[in-house]
Amino acid sequence: xxxxxxxxxxxxxxxxxxxxxxxxxxxxxxxxxxxxxxxxxxxxxxxxxxxxxxxxxxxxxxxxxxxxxxxxxxxxxxxxxxxxxxxxxxxxxxxxxxxxxxxxxxxxxxxxxxxxxxxxxxxxxxxxxxxxxxxxxxxxxxxxxxxxxxxxxxxxxxxxxxxxxxxxx
Amino acid sequence: xxxxxxxxxxxxxxxxxxxxxxxxxxxxxxxxxxxxxxxxxxxxxxxxxxxxxxxxxxxxxxxxxxxxxxxxxxxxxxxxxxxxxxxxxxxxxxxxxxxxxxxxxxxxxxxxxxxxxxxxxxxxxxxxxxxxxxxxxxxxxxxxxxxxxxxxxxxxxxxxxxxxxxxxxxxxxxxxxxxxxxxxxxxxxxxxxxxxxxxxxxxxxxxxxxxxxxxxxxxxxxxxxxxxxxxxxxxxxxxxxxxxxxxxxxxxxxxxxxxxxxxxxxxxxxxxxxxxxxxxxxxxxxxxxxxxxxxxxxxxxxxxxxxxxxxxxxxxxxxxxxxxxxxxxxxxxxxx
Numbered sequence: 001x002x003x004x005x006x007x008x009x010x011x012x013x014x015x016x017x018x019x020x021x022x023x024x025x026x027x028x029x030x031x032x033x034x035x036x037x038x039x040x041x042x043x044x045x046x047x048x049x050x051x052x053x054x055x056x057x058x059x060x061x062x063x064x065x066x067x068x069x070x071x072x073x074x075x076x077x078x079x080x081x082x083x084x085x086x087x088x089x090x091x092x093x094x095x096x097x098x099x100x101x102x103x104x105x106x107x108x109x110x111x112x113x114x115x116x117x118x119x120x121x122x123x124x125x126x127x128x129x130x131x132x133x134x135x136x137x138x139x140x141x142x143x144x145x146x147x148x149x150x151x152x153x154x155x156x157x158x159x160x161x162x163x164x165x166x167x168x169x
Numbered sequence: 170x171x172x173x174x175x176x177x178x179x180x181x182x183x184x185x186x187x188x189x190x191x192x193x194x195x196x197x198x199x200x201x202x203x204x205x206x207x208x209x210x211x212x213x214x215x216x217x218x219x220x221x222x223x224x225x226x227x228x229x230x231x232x233x234x235x236x237x238x239x240x241x242x243x244x245x246x247x248x249x250x251x252x253x254x255x256x257x258x259x260x261x262x263x264x265x266x267x268x269x270x271x272x273x274x275x276x277x278x279x280x281x282x283x284x285x286x287x288x289x290x291x292x293x294x295x296x297x298x299x300x301x302x303x304x305x306x307x308x309x310x311x312x313x314x315x316x317x318x319x320x321x322x323x324x325x326x327x328x329x330x331x332x333x334x335x336x337x338x339x340x341x342x343x344x345x346x347x348x349x350x351x352x353x354x355x356x357x358x359x360x361x362x363x364x365x366x367x368x369x370x371x372x373x374x375x376x377x378x379x380x381x382x383x384x385x386x387x388x389x390x391x392x393x394x395x396x397x398x399x400x401x402x403x404x405x406x407x408x409x410x411x412x413x414x415x416x417x418x419x420x421x422x423x424x425x426x427x428x429x430x431x432x433x434x435x436x437x438x439x440x441x442x443x444x445x446x447x448x449x450x451x452x453x454x455x456x457x458x459x460x461x462x463x464x465x466x467x468x469x470x471x472x473x474x475x476x477x478x479x480x481x482x483x484x485x486x487x488x489x490x491x492x493x494x495x496x497x498x499x500x501x502x503x504x505x
């Protein structure tokens with residue numbers, strides 16, 4: 001099975017996101033990308049929506065739940081949120097949703113900055129691992145992988161999805 | 170000074186990651202840079218409304234201070250708390266050791282409290298190394314200052330201060346001024362600056378306050394302050410450690426100020442944008458003039474803020490290195 005091309009997924013994601021926000025009557029959403037792939041997807045989405053508001057970037061390394069197993073990510077970078085979180089409608093963007101643990105960590109981090117009015121989750125790819133009750137509101141494509149397969153987003157230009165095989169545990 | 174190969178295995182795990190932090194000696198430029206980068210991220214956490222991340226939740230950090238300290242102890246406590254660890258601080262200086270307990274006995278007792286990490290300050294050089302050698306595996310030791318030997322977290326927070334204000338180390342002239350003889354800060358700073366590629370490190374002090382063999386650190390030595398300060402980018406002043414001075418090393422504090430005190434006039438010899446640093450506590454009118462300490466070029470209070478971020482970085486990296494080693498040992502066990 002071939003992986004979809006992000007360039008074809010993005011316009012339909014932008015349309016779905018617009019519809020989603022309209023339905024919720026959200027007029028000024030704040031975009032936040034999760035480092036690194038999520039930032040690329042968020043930038044691409046904002047570009048196709050014609051938005052030029054400042055975008056936030058989140059590094060969830062300090063909030064991960066696997067610290068005692070795999071330790072600290074050596075290339076941790078500061079998170080940067082150039083706007084207030086308190087009372088805002090947020091659009092949280094990630095590239096690949098698998099276990100949901102990254103999103104759990106991102107939500108915890110966001111709530112340390114303030115209490116958002118709402119969070120809309122956007123993912124380029126949903127891999128349906130479903131370890132946690134976290135589902136995207138807007139998704140580019142859903143697919144199921146073998147246990148030994150992973151998908152990585154390469155970028156920032158052009159954005160391409162790459163299939164990787166990992167050693168079985 | 171050439172990194173001592175013998176110390177490498179003790180501070181690093183099998184993957185080359187930090188597991189204890191005892192000395193700058195033997196650590197690579199890459200590792201020091203990783204500490205600075207990680208600290209940069211923690212500085213951002215310190216600027217948030219909620220200044221806390223859940224990284225070390227459920228871990229216990231035990232500060233064991235055999236020697237007095239305010240700044241180092243409180244910033245280590247804050248660092249551990251901001252990482253969500255549980256923290257206890259023991260001032261051992263006045264209790265057990267004066268009753269005759271050995272360092273190793275004290276350590277065994279502390280181990281029994283099941284701490285995951287010890288921050289140790291001790292008046293004897295090499296105390297943190299000794300403890301790291303004898304502590305049970307998986308417990309990380311952080312050196313909070315040992316005798317005249319090393320104060321690596323102070324060294325790294327000074328490096329973070331310089332990097333944040335000067336952008337790097339490659340083209341800098343840095344002067345370290347004052348009581349070099351008794352200063353573990355000076356030793357850690359010289360090693361860190363050398364490792365990070367600073368081309369011109371100067372130490373300025375009266376002959377009586379210079380240790381024998383100082384040249385092995387790859388520094389240039391000045392006994393004349395005016396000559397040494399000429400066109401430097403950074404001035405690190407040191408506290409006159411009169412409590413460690415026995416015998417006539419100096420005529421008087423007033424005499425020292427007249428020849429080695431950093432005054433507005435002397436500061437003008439350095440570059441116009443030169444940074445003034447001091448590890449604290451400062452002695453106004455002994456090594457530094459008040460107008461300089463409180464002046465626009467002073468970053469003395471920034472150093473304290475950066476100290477929390479550096480300590481958060483070192484605590485989390487050492488804990489991370491211990492976790493990785495434990496994981497590795499487990500995998501090796503399973504393969505057998």
